[in-house]
Amino acid sequence: MRLRFAPSPTGYVHVGNARTALFNYLHAKKHGGKLILRIEDTDIERSKKEYEEILINDFKWLGIEWDEGPDTGGGYGPYRQSERLDLYREIAHKLLDEGKAYYCFCTPEELEQERKEALSKGLPPKYSGKCRNIPPEVAKKRVESGEKAVIRFKMPQDKDFSYNDVIRGKISFDLSLFGDFVILRSNGLPAYNFAVVVDDHYMKVDLVIRGEDHISNTPKQIKIYEALGWTPPEFGHLSMVLGPDGSPLSKRHGATSLNQFKSMGYLPEALLNYLAMLGWAPPEDNEILSKEKLIKFFDVRKVSKSGAIFDYSKLNWVNRKHIAALNSIEIIKRAEEFLVKEGYINSLKELDEMSLKWLSDAIDGIKTNIVTLVDVPEELKIFFEYSHSKEAFEELKEEGGEEVLNFMKEFFKGKGHIDIKDIYSLIGEAKKKGLKGKALFHPMRIIFTGKSSGIELDKFLEIMTKTEGLKFKKTPLSLKERLEEAEKLLVK
RNA sequence: GCCCCUGUCGUCUAGCCAGGUUAGGACAUCGCCCUUUCAAGGCGGCAGCACGGGUUCAAGUCCCGUCGGGGGCGCCA
Numbered sequence: 001m002r003l004r005f006a007p008s009p010t011g012y013v014h015v016g017n018a019r020t021a022l023f024n025y026l027h028a029k030k031h032g033g034k035l036i037l038r039i040e041d042t043d044i045e046r047s048k049k050e051y052e053e054i055l056i057n058d059f060k061w062l063g064i065e066w067d068e069g070p071d072t073g074g075g076y077g078p079y080r081q082s083e084r085l086d087l088y089r090e091i092a093h094k095l096l097d098e099g100k101a102y103y104c105f106c107t108p109e110e111l112e113q114e115r116k117e118a119l120s121k122g123l124p125p126k127y128s129g130k131c132r133n134i135p136p137e138v139a140k141k142r143v144e145s146g147e148k149a150v151i152r153f154k155m156p157q158d159k160d161f162s163y164n165d166v167i168r169g170k171i172s173f174d175l176s177l178f179g180d181f182v183i184l185r186s187n188g189l190p191a192y193n194f195a196v197v198v199d200d201h202y203m204k205v206d207l208v209i210r211g212e213d214h215i216s217n218t219p220k221q222i223k224i225y226e227a228l229g230w231t232p233p234e235f236g237h238l239s240m241v242l243g244p245d246g247s248p249l250s251k252r253h254g255a256t257s258l259n260q261f262k263s264m265g266y267l268p269e270a271l272l273n274y275l276a277m278l279g280w281a282p283p284e285d286n287e288i289l290s291k292e293k294l295i296k297f298f299d300v301r302k303v304s305k306s307g308a309i310f311d312y313s314k315l316n317w318v319n320r321k322h323i324a325a326l327n328s329i330e331i332i333k334r335a336e337e338f339l340v341k342e343g344y345i346n347s348l349k350e351l352d353e354m355s356l357k358w359l360s361d362a363i364d365g366i367k368t369n370i371v372t373l374v375d376v377p378e379e380l381k382i383f384f385e386y387s388h389s390k391e392a393f394e395e396l397k398e399e400g401g402e403e404v405l406n407f408m409k410e411f412f413k414g415k416g417h418i419d420i421k422d423i424y425s426l427i428g429e430a431k432k433k434g435l436k437g438k439a440l441f442h443p444m445r446i447i448f449t450g451k452s453s454g455i456e457l458d459k460f461l462e463i464m465t466k467t468e469g470l471k472f473k474k475t476p477l478s479l480k481e482r483l484e485e486a487e488k489l490l491v492k
Numbered sequence: 493g494c495c496c497c498u499g500u501c502g503u504c505u506a507g508c509c510a511g512g513u514u515a516g517g518a519c520a521u522c523g524c525c526c527u528u529u530c531a532a533g534g535c536g537g538c539a540g541c542a543c544g545g546g547u548u549c550a551a552g553u554c555c556c557g558u559c560g561g562g563g564g565c566g567c568c569a
Binding site: 006007010040042043045046104111115119120123124125126148169171173174177178182184185187189191192193196211212213214215217237244246247248278279280283285286287304306307309313315316317318320366367369436437439440441442445451452453454456457 | 493494495496497498499502503504505506509517518519520527528529530531532533561562563564565566567568569
């Protein structure tokens with residue numbers, strides 16, 4: 001079993017294309033088949049070499065691996081269409097020689113004119129077949145004399161043609177509605193519908209899973225296979241990925257490309273998991289699945305036929321679950337670039353064991369609040385900074401915070417470092433004075449953290465009593481300093 | 493304009509092929525519990541077969557039509 005995915009290097013990888021690649025990957029792996037990456041770069045206007053590298057890295061980041069491709073090689077290369085041009089020309093001329101294709105000299109202007117006329121008459125805008133009757137010898141001479149020409153395929157005009165789609169079942173067409181289409185352009189480059197057939201045949205692809213926008217290309221391609229005496233592969237057409245309004249997911253809906261999801265802090269395994277469930281559901285209740293589990297359960301025949309709306313709240317849930325399954329050291333590693341970006345560290349390597357341990361304890365405290373990796377530095381803020389909320393201090397004033405603050409100040413007077421034992425004895429002393437329960441802990445929380453909610457207070461204090469000697473780029477604010485900050489704000 | 497695909501809770505879906513289910517699960521939402529806060533977690537609730545015909549004792553499931561959504565009809569892929 002051989003499958004392929006064939007992106008064009010014309011931009012960043014769209015999640016819809018990533019999903020198509022993923023389904024091909026899952027199906028190939030499930031059946032012990034091979035997956036091929038082919039670069040479709042025959043559109044010289046839009047294809048750019050640098051996008052190929054980006055695309056390869058993005059697919060690798062997602063966790064899709066291929067057995068053959070321009071970077072890995074393989075026995076059926078080359079894997080860039082731009083390196084296979086001689087083959088397309090040879091096959092196109094074969095069709096020409098056998099009378100299954102012909103030269104066409106119509107100019108783009110003439111064709112545009114024809115199209116408009118057909119459309120205005122309510123006819124399908126298909127090519128008229130005008131050049132079909134030019135005798136081959138005459139055509140050949142005109143080409144030899146330097147006249148520009150394309151090669152068109154003589155599309156058979158079967159009234160009822162059908163093929164069996166792996167996902168959708170039988171699909172029928174009236175081929176008399178299809179015109180003779182271009183297989184070789186005047187610049188010598190192949191057109192899409194021709195190049196894929198040649199490539200899929202020579203690369204021995206036997207199942208093509210692609211987007212539903214290719215459904216009506218399928219009869220054209222099957223007819224080329226038949227004209228060449230080749231066996232066509234099986235085809236399966238996936239539905240589209242849609243935005244919240246039900247239209248195809250596009251930039252106006254927000255993020256669409258893999259690199260954007262990466263920079264928003266989504267884990268590749270989470271995005272992979274989510275993408276697999278867009279249009280497909282695992283047979284068991286558990287939806288948080290590893291790549292291995294996805295491969296085990298996936299069945300392309302069970303993929304939904306209708307479009308699937310990309311839902312961030314479910315993606316977020318999947319991501320949160322995948323993060324929750326990671327230990328805190330692993331979370332730190334994954335979040336490195338985000339921690340660097342927010343100025344907490346220069347790099348993970350520079351961190352000594354003590355600082356790493358402290359950071360990992362801090363992560364443990366806020367782990368349940370992390371949805372994406374960008375939340376890591378955000379949630380860590382409470383340990384490093386004193387970013388108070390105005391509302392919390394309003395509350396503090398009303399709840400007699402001044403009394404608590406003064407008591408704390410008095411208690412810690414002269415102490416250089418606040419230890420966890422000091423905290424306990426503070427609580428004990430407060431109790432003797434009748435300060436206890438919510439009346440003590442709520443103001444204490446606001447005084448120490450600047451906020452009225454967040455991490456469990458005892459966890460926070462335990463972590464904050466161990467800040468001495470830490471080597472971060474940004475130094476965590478000590479409990480003492482927090483006391484002073486609170487005082488300033490309370491007096492105001 | 494013509495052709496093709498598609499329509500189950502707000503969202504992703506199971507169920508349809510082989511007609512009989514209190515139409516199941518997950519996300520979101522709401523409520524309760526847990527919690528000296530917030531989250532997380534646990535428990536529970538709300539919510540759906542696009543519409544209209546037909547076949548049948550019985551239709552989400554089979555048939556026809558309508559409407560809605562999407563795609564295609566390129567010297568783009």
